[in-house]
Amino acid sequence: MGAHHPRHNLDDALLTPLRFSVMAALRAEVEIDFGTLRDLLETDDSALSKAIGTLGAAGYLAVRKGYVGNRPRTWLTATSAGITALRIHVAALQAIAAGLPPAGGPETPGPDHIGR
Amino acid sequence: MNDQHSSDSSRLSTDAAARLLQASDTVDDRVREAIAARTQAIIDAWMAVAVVAYSLAFAFANVGAAAGAGLIPGVDGTTGEGVSVTFLVLSAFLAASGLTDGLTQSLRHPTGPGAKRRGYVTASLLPFAAIAYLVFFAPTASWPLALMIVTVAAAPVVVLAIRSAQRAKLAGVRRPEPALSALLDPSGRVGTAILGLWLGAIGTLTAPTFGIAGLIAACAFFLVLLGTRTTRCGLDRLAEDWGRTQWTAFGCSYLLVLALSVLLARTTWDVGVVGVVGGILIAAPLVFAAFRPAPIWEA
Numbered sequence A: 001m002g003a004h005h006p007r008h009n010l011d012d013a014l015l016t017p018l019r020f021s022v023m024a025a026l027r028a029e030v031e032i033d034f035g036t037l038r039d040l041l042e043t044d045d046s047a048l049s050k051a052i053g054t055l056g057a058a059g060y061l062a063v064r065k066g067y068v069g070n071r072p073r074t075w076l077t078a079t080s081a082g083i084t085a086l087r088i089h090v091a092a093l094q095a096i097a098a099g100l101p102p103a104g105g106p107e108t109p110g111p112d113h114i115g116r
Numbered sequence B: 001m002n003d004q005h006s007s008d009s010s011r012l013s014t015d016a017a018a019r020l021l022q023a024s025d026t027v028d029d030r031v032r033e034a035i036a037a038r039t040q041a042i043i044d045a046w047m048a049v050a051v052v053a054y055s056l057a058f059a060f061a062n063v064g065a066a067a068g069a070g071l072i073p074g075v076d077g078t079t080g081e082g083v084s085v086t087f088l089v090l091s092a093f094l095a096a097s098g099l100t101d102g103l104t105q106s107l108r109h110p111t112g113p114g115a116k117r118r119g120y121v122t123a124s125l126l127p128f129a130a131i132a133y134l135v136f137f138a139p140t141a142s143w144p145l146a147l148m149i150v151t152v153a154a155a156p157v158v159v160l161a162i163r164s165a166q167r168a169k170l171a172g173v174r175r176p177e178p179a180l181s182a183l184l185d186p187s188g189r190v191g192t193a194i195l196g197l198w199l200g201a202i203g204t205l206t207a208p209t210f211g212i213a214g215l216i217a218a219c220a221f222f223l224v225l226l227g228t229r230t231t232r233c234g235l236d237r238l239a240e241d242w243g244r245t246q247w248t249a250f251g252c253s254y255l256l257v258l259a260l261s262v263l264l265a266r267t268t269w270d271v272g273v274v275g276v277v278g279g280i281l282i283a284a285p286l287v288f289a290a291f292r293p294a295p296i297w298e299a
Helices: A018-027 A034-041 A044-058 A080-098 B015-062 B084-105 B113-134 B143-170 B186-205 B212-225 B235-241 B242-264 B271-290
Strands: A031-033 A061-068 A072-080 B178-181 B295-296
Touching: A018 A034, A018 A044, A018 A061, A018 A072, A018 A080, A018 B015, A031 A034, A034 A044, A034 A072, A034 B015, A044 A061, A044 B084, A072 A080, A080 B015, B015 B084, B015 B113, B015 B143, B015 B242, B084 B186, B084 B212, B084 B235, B084 B242, B186 B212, B186 B235, B186 B242, B186 B271, B242 B271, B242 B295
Parallel strands: none
Antiparallel strands: A031 A072, A061 A072, B178 B295
């Protein structure tokens, strides 16, 4: 069997622009507050909550509740599984954008092989 | 931005993939700008503390000084006993400036010369202007007046320090505790230890027992700072590698330098012993921190 198309390495959990952007924002080893992330991504609370729910269920991000002074804050961080999944997804997108198969070819694990 | 499927994975076009990648880079840039803004706020807050500490050292060293005695660290620090703390205090302050400049430059989106930035710089210079005024125009000012002038001049930078600290505290993007840490690379370890030992040596040699050795050590320190600037051995490079432990150690050494300058100018103890003990205390935190791990950030 020859090299498969890079689309097979795309991760279903990252297929919407918002979910992909959430993970892109969190990949820089940062912890981002819900409100700040909403502003950075120019979205609204409900859409972001839905995206976070999906990514959380996939095990790609962790949610931590905390306080700054008396104000409650929800902090989000990417898990190592999420960062790995994002890397594979981005590599697949790059391959698609370049019109080339991914460097890893058929040996690159697909999204089904990523721990969720 | 909506949480809707723009296309199925099997129909993702080349253009759509390129657009998603571009959007990802834009988000990444925004996050890094937010991190840089928070880091800059932390730098501003601590640098303001450093300026205020310097000013207070000046004021305390002046307390009870006889008219014209010149107990002014960093500007005109020669007492009747011949203790010159000018270069000692200047060494610590220049080291602090070099380190924070390096950290600022390492930010991916360093803060530009905006109106707020100019305000911060002006406020930081006010205490120095007050010290210069006292030295050149009112050298015989009484200590309450000198203390009052310095305190008033330092007030704006104190306000800015508090605002910067609040801005950093309320920032919605922050780095969590690092997952990975390791010892500094060999040049980082050597550089950190040498910085501590050199500041300690300047502190020790500033005591009159050692003649002009303190002045020579300080001048050599300034030349090395200047010569290694922007090189891999420079303080600016060192600042990029440091973690919280190393910065805390430097803060301790900085405050100890100021304390030693006041003590050397004011004490009735044996200044030789004070200098040696002070020098050891100044060097110890940085030498210890040189061999402590610092965080490793992947991005």
